[in-house]
Amino acid sequence: MRKIAIASVILALCGGTFYVVSAAEKAAEPAKEAAPKAPIECFESRKGASEITQKELKPGWPNVKCSPTTGAALWYGDPFDGTVPMGKMPQLDIPEGKAVVKPRSEKLALMPLCGVSCHNGVGPKFTPPTLPKDKKPAPVPTMAAMVPDLANLQHGRGRIWCLDCHHTTQRNKLVDHYGDPVSFDQPQLLCGKCHGDKLRDWRDGIHGKRIGEFVSTGKKRWFTCTECHNPHNVQDGARNRGFVQLQPEPSPQLPRGMANADHEKLHPIPH
Ligand code: HEC
Ligand code: HEC
Numbered sequence: 319m320r321k322i323a324i325a326s327v328i329l330a331l332c333g334g335t336f337y338v339v340s341a342a343e344k345a346a347e348p349a350k351e352a353a354p355k356a357p358i359e360c361f362e363s364r365k366g367a368s369e370i371t372q373k374e375l376k377p378g379w380p381n382v383k384c385s386p387t388t389g390a391a392l393w394y395g396d397p398f399d400g401t402v403p404m405g406k407m408p409q410l411d412i413p414e415g416k417a418v419v420k421p422r423s424e425k426l427a428l429m430p431l432c433g434v435s436c437h438n439g440v441g442p443k444f445t446p447p448t449l450p451k452d453k454k455p456a457p458v459p460t461m462a463a464m465v466p467d468l469a470n471l472q473h474g475r476g477r478i479w480c481l482d483c484h485h486t487t488q489r490n491k492l493v494d495h496y497g498d499p500v501s502f503d504q505p506q507l508l509c510g511k512c513h514g515d516k517l518r519d520w521r522d523g524i525h526g527k528r529i530g531e532f533v534s535t536g537k538k539r540w541f542t543c544t545e546c547h548n549p550h551n552v553q554d555g556a557r558n559r560g561f562v563q564l565q566p567e568p569s570p571q572l573p574r575g576m577a578n579a580d581h582e583k584l585h586p587i588p589h
C-alpha cells in the first residue's frame with residue numbers, strides 16, 4: 319500500500335513527461351501490465367496454520383487488514399467470513415447460528431488423504447496392512463517426514479501419543495473419551511477431555527478469543543483451540559511451554575496532544 323502511495327506521489331511530482339513515458343511503456347509491454355499481483359496473505363492466530371487471503375467483500379472493503387510488520391490479521395471487514403455453525407457443545411446453550419467457527423479441516427493439507435489413501439487397514443501398496451492393536455508409541459518415519467513436529471512430539475511430556483487424539487479407524491477424525499469420532503472442526507471436544515479447566519474457561523469466555531457482535535446475546539466467531547495451539551508442539555523448544563515467541567507490533571500512535579508515554583512507566587499503585 320505504502321509503495322503505491324509513494325509511486326503516485328512521484329508520478330504527480332514528475333508531471334506530464336513521466337506520464338507520457340509510462341504510457342509508452344504500457345503500450346510496449348501489455349503482458350507485464352496485466353500480470354496479476356501476488357495475493358496478500360496474513361495469519362489469524364497461528365503462523366503457517368491459520369492463513370487468510372485478502373479479498374474485497376465489496377469495492378474498497380477488504381475482508382481483512384494485515385500488519386505490514388508481523389503479517390498478522392489486524393482488522394476484519396466481516397468477522398463471520400468463511401465461518402460455519404460451531405456444532406453441538408455440551409453445556410453450551412447458545413441459539414443455533416449464534417456461535418460460529420472457522421473450519422480447521424480446510425487448512426489441513428493431508429486431511430483428504432488421511433482416511434482414504436492410508437490407514438484404512440486394507441487396500442493399495444501405501445496402506446499399512448493392519449491398524450495398530452494398542453496405543454503404544456511407535457516411530458512413524460513417513461509421518462514424521464510429512465509433519466516434522468511428529469518426529470519429536472512435544473505434547474504431554476511423553477505421556478500421550480497419536481491415538482489419544484486421533485481416531486484409530488477413522489483417521490480423518492479426532493477421538494473423544496468414549497472412542498467416538500470428533501470432527502477436526504470441533505477440537506474443543508478433544509482437548510477438553512484432558513484440559514477440562516481450559517475448556518470451561520473457553521466456554522465462559524476467559525480463555526481464547528471471540529470476535530463479532532458486542533452484546534452478550536449477539537452472534538460471535540469463536541476461535542477454536544487448534545487455531546492458536548499446535549497440538550503437536552505445545553511445549554515450544556527451549557521454553558518448554560507455550561508458544562513460539564511472536565514479533566511484537568510497533569506501539570500505537572499517541573493520542574493527539576500527548577508528547578510521550580512516560581506516564582505509563584509509573585505504576586499508580588506502589589508495589
Ligand atoms: C494432543 C492431541 C494430538 C496428538 C497426541 C497427536 N495429534 Fe495429530 N493432530 C491433532 C489435531 C487436533 C490435529 C489438527 C490440527 C489443526 O487443526 O491444525 C492434528 C493433525 C494431524 C495431521 C494432519 C496434518 C495436516 O497438516 O494435514 C497428521 C498427519 C497428524 N496429526 C498425525 C499425528 C501423528 C502421527 C501423531 C503421533 C506421533 C499425532 N498426530 C499426535 C491432535 C493430535
Ligand atoms: C489425552 C490427553 C490430552 C489431550 C487430548 C490433549 N492434551 Fe494437552 N496436555 C496433556 C498433558 C498430559 C500435558 C502436559 C502437562 C504437563 O506436563 O504440564 C499437556 C500439555 C498441554 C499444553 C502445554 C501446557 C504447558 O505449558 O506445559 C497445552 C497448551 C495443551 N496441552 C493444549 C492442548 C490442546 C489445544 C489440545 C487439543 C488439540 C490438547 N492439549 C489435547 C494431555 C492432553
Ligand code: HEC
Pocket residue numbers: 363506509510513516517520525526527541542543544545546547559560561
Ligand atoms: C486465541 C488463542 C487461544 C485459543 C483459541 C485457545 N488458547 Fe489456550 N492458550 C493461549 C495462550 C496465549 C496461552 C498462554 C501460553 C503461554 O503461557 O505461553 C494458552 C495456554 C493454554 C494452556 C496452558 C496453560 C498453562 O497453565 O500453562 C492450555 C492447556 C490451553 N491453553 C488449552 C487450550 C484449550 C483446550 C483451548 C480450547 C478449548 C484453548 N487453549 C484455546 C491461547 C489460546
